[in-house]
Amino acid sequence: MAVRSLNVGSFPPRMAFTVEIPVRFRDIDGMQHVNNAVYFTYMEQARSEWYRQLMGIHSVAEFDFILAHASCDFKEAIGFGETVVVKVTLTKIGTSSFRFTYEVRSKEKGTLFATGESVQVTYDYKAKRPVPIPPKFRKMLEAELAKS
Structure with a gap:
């Protein structure tokens, strides 16, 4: 699992989280x-690594947000023996939410297997309602969005 420059298929040649x-x-x-x-597990695994490596979140107790939406568009079947590369891109920050897009590709051939999207919402578990993104976390998200 790595953050590195990747030029697979139609990925642009720039820093991408994969x-x-x-x-x-x-x-x-x-x-x-x-x-x-x-496919959703692959996206979740990539998203979790994004949180860990780029946001410094190492414990489930630090997750003050929930998954509000997840979608996947299937393009090609993935077979046994493949290694997939999942690209995660932060694409939008709202008042209480933030959005990722995903590309799932073959490591060997660059074949696009799927694209996806997820929306996470910062959440008060006691009050059971969305809350604004905390300033410190928002600043970190904004720094990552500027790199995307």
């Missing part, structure tokens, strides 16, 4: 390709 994930046997379904639900 995570490499080998396809596991358990990811394969009866149709002999990666099950659709696993």
Whole structure:
């Protein structure tokens, strides 16, 4: 898992946050390709690494936000033996939310397997409602958005 310059397929040649994930046997379904639900796991894994490596979040107790939306557009089937590269890009910051987009590609060939999006909302678990993004976290998000 790395933050590095990557030029795979149509990725622009610039700094991008990417995570490499080998396809596991358990990811394969009866149709002999990666099950659709696993694509969301790949995006979650990449998003978690983004939080850890770029935001310095190392504990679940530090996650004061929830996943409000997740979507995936499937482009090509992923087979066993592939290693996928998941690119995570912060694309928008709102009052209480922030959005990521994802590209899931073949490490070897650059084939685009899927694109996705997620929206996270900062959340007060006691009050059970959204709250504005805390200033310190917002500043960190804004710094990352400026790099995107």
